[in-house]
Structure formats: C-alpha cells, structure tokens
Amino acid sequence: MNRDWIATARTLSEALPYLQRYSGAVVVVKFGGNAMGDDDAMAEFARDIVLMKQVGMNPVVCHGGGPMINDLLDRLGIESRFVRGKRVTTKETVEVVEMVLSGLVNKRIVQAINDAGGRAVGISGKDDDMMVCEVDDPELGFVGRPVEMNVQIIRDLYGAGMIPVIAPVATGMEDNETFNVNGDTAAGAIAGALQADRLLLLTDVSGVKDASGEVVTALHPDQVRAMIADGQIAGGMIPKTETALKALEDGVRAVVILDGRVPNACLLELFTEHGAGSLIRTTEPRVKPRGLRQGDTGL
Numbered sequence: 001m002n003r004d005w006i007a008t009a010r011t012l013s014e015a016l017p018y019l020q021r022y023s024g025a026v027v028v029v030k031f032g033g034n035a036m037g038d039d040d041a042m043a044e045f046a047r048d049i050v051l052m053k054q055v056g057m058n059p060v061v062c063h064g065g066g067p068m069i070n071d072l073l074d075r076l077g078i079e080s081r082f083v084r085g086k087r088v089t090t091k092e093t094v095e096v097v098e099m100v101l102s103g104l105v106n107k108r109i110v111q112a113i114n115d116a117g118g119r120a121v122g123i124s125g126k127d128d129d130m131m132v133c134e135v136d137d138p139e140l141g142f143v144g145r146p147v148e149m150n151v152q153i154i155r156d157l158y159g160a161g162m163i164p165v166i167a168p169v170a171t172g173m174e175d176n177e178t179f180n181v182n183g184d185t186a187a188g189a190i191a192g193a194l195q196a197d198r199l200l201l202l203t204d205v206s207g208v209k210d211a212s213g214e215v216v217t218a219l220h221p222d223q224v225r226a227m228i229a230d231g232q233i234a235g236g237m238i239p240k241t242e243t244a245l246k247a248l249e250d251g252v253r254a255v256v257i258l259d260g261r262v263p264n265a266c267l268l269e270l271f272t273e274h275g276a277g278s279l280i281r282t283t284e285p286r287v288k289p290r291g292l293r294q295g296d297t298g299l
C-alpha cells in the first residue's frame with residue numbers, strides 16, 4: 001500500500017485518519033535567511049505552517065535573517081565579519097541585529113502566516129525572559145550562548161491556538177545586555193527545552209552531503225560526528241549539525257536538515273514516506289519510512 005497520502009488521498013476525509021496521528025506533535029522549524037526567498041516563497045512557507053497547525057500539530061517558528069542583517073549593515077557602512085559561522089557582534093552591530101530580526105524579518109513572517117489564515121505572534125528570546133544567554137566567546141562580542149530557557153510562553157501561545165514566531169535575540173544574565181544568537185543555536189535550544197518531536201532546519205542545500213556530493217537521507221549521530229571529524233561536513237554545516245547533535249542529546253526526537261526553497265519542504269518531510277533532506281536520529285536511523293507509517297502514533 002502506498003502510504004504517501006499527499007499523493008493518494010483524494011479528499012480531506014480520506015486524509016484525516018492519517019493526519020490525526022500528528023495531533024499534538026511539537027515541530028520547531030528554523031527558517032534561515034537564505035531559505036526565505038521572495039514573497040511567493042514566504043507565502044508558501046506560511047501556508048505549510050498554517051496547515052500543520054490546522055491538522056493539530058504545534059508548529060514553532062524560529063527564524064534567522066543573516067543576509068538581511070548584512071544588507072542593512074552594508075547600507076550603514078558597517079562591515080560584516082564572521083568567525084566559525086557566527087557574526088562578530090559589537091554594541092553597534094547588535095542594535096542593527098535586533099532591529100532587523102525582531103522588527104523587519106519577524107514581522108514579515110508573522111504577516112505572511114496571518115495572511116495564510118493563521119494566528120502568528122512574534123516574540124524574541126527577550127519576551128518573558130524566554131532565552132537567557134552568556135557570552136559565547138569573547139572574541140565574538142555580543143553573541144550569546146543560551147544557558148537558561150523559560151519556554152512556558154511558547155506552550156501558552158500554541159496552547160491558545162497561536163503560532164509563535166521567534167527572533168534569535170536574547171537577554172544576558174547580567175547588566176541587561178542584548179545578545180545576538182545564531183538562528184540554528186536558538187532553534188536547537190528551543191526544541192530541546194520543548195522536548196520537540198521534530199526540529200526542521202531549513203537551509204539552502206538539500207541536506208547533509210557525503211564526499212561524493214550525495215545527500216545522506218538518514219544519519220545516526222555517530223555518523224555525523226565522523227563526517228565532521230573527516231571533513232565531509234564543513235563550513236556552515238558544522239554549527240548546523242552540532243546544533244542537531246545537541247538537540248538530540250537534550251531530548252528532541254529527530255532533527256532534519258532540508259532545503260527550505262523546495263516547494264512544500266516541511267509538508268514533504270512530515271507527511272511523505274520518502275521525506276526530504278537528511279534525518280538525524282538516534283534510533284532506527286536507517287529505517288524507512290520515516291514519515292507516516294501505519295500503526296505509528298505521532299511522528
């Protein structure tokens with residue numbers, strides 16, 4: 001039997017018995033700046049998120065916006081500099097980061113989800129002290145490493161029918177500083193604190209590739225560690241896969257790295273047998289199907 005219901009279900013009532021198995025699942029989606037695309041792509045992402053909500057899941061969006069920060073810094077004549085994938089963030093830079101992430105980018109996503117029929121509420125790590133940080137590395141300046149998570153506000157929002165949209169900006173432990181947090185790091189910390197069923201990291205490549213350039217569709221954490229050690233995983237994929245490993249240690253059931261520019265990327269991953277991108281999890285890493293299976297409860 002083909003359980004790929006997106007392809008086979010002809011009516012909503014045919015699909016509903018499958019969809020009900022997803023009810024209550026907490027899915028944290030990290031929407032990276034490079035995955036955002038134009039207004040049409042944003043609208044499509046928003047429709048996917050709203051559909052997840054409509055079938056009873058609890059989607060939580062945590063976004064990036066690196067290219068948009070670069071843009072404004074450029075216009076202001078401030079140079080962008082990255083060390084190991086993270087932005088060197090001065091006092092001046094962090095003001096721009098907060099303006100762009102909590103303002104421009106956050107509200108663009110909120111608006112798109114609301115236009116698609118959802119009830120999105122935009123917050124940052126500062127709201128209700130949701131994410132409290134320490135200095136990540138003094139060399140990076142005001143870049144934060146989450147050390148205290150208070151995610152009740154997120155549960156309250158999705159419990160009340162809303163879709164939280166979170167900007168990775170946070171408060172410091174001391175002196176009320178503002179910290180810039182890498183979007184992947186923030187999404188991982190949120191997913192861990194929520195003990196999420198899935199963390200989807202949407203990026204601009206189709207998944208984790210091996211030395212021959214093929215996407216590896218299912219990975220055990222040990223394989224990921226080996227690929228980092230032997231250099232098959234490099235550059236921006238290192239913080240992403242390290243976030244995945246940490247999230248799994250913190251109790252997230254599975255992490256998927258996938259191409260957010262592919263139409264309906266989230267739905268393909270969650271609802272189809274073949275999925276999308278690279279699935280990283282501790283149990284049954286090589287067993288398919290990984291989406292919906294007859295007899296499965298939840299994800």
Ligand SMILES: Nc1ncnc2c1ncn2[C@@H]1O[C@H](COP(=O)(O)OP(=O)(O)O)[C@@H](O)[C@H]1O
Binds near residue numbers: 064085234236237
């Ligand atoms: N093994 C690998 N598989 C896939 N991408 C890799 C790998 N190693 C390095 N990369 C690089 O990592 C990039 C993704 O990281 P990044 O650009 O930081 O994403 P984002 O901006 O979406 O957070 C890819 O575009 C690719 O150039």
Ligand SMILES: CC(=O)N[C@@H](CCC(=O)OP(=O)(O)O)C(=O)O
Binds near residue numbers: 069085144181182184
């Ligand atoms: C510390 C750090 O690097 N913060 C990131 C936050 C935004 C982000 O992560 O955006 P993407 O997901 O689009 O890359 C930055 O300043 O660019």
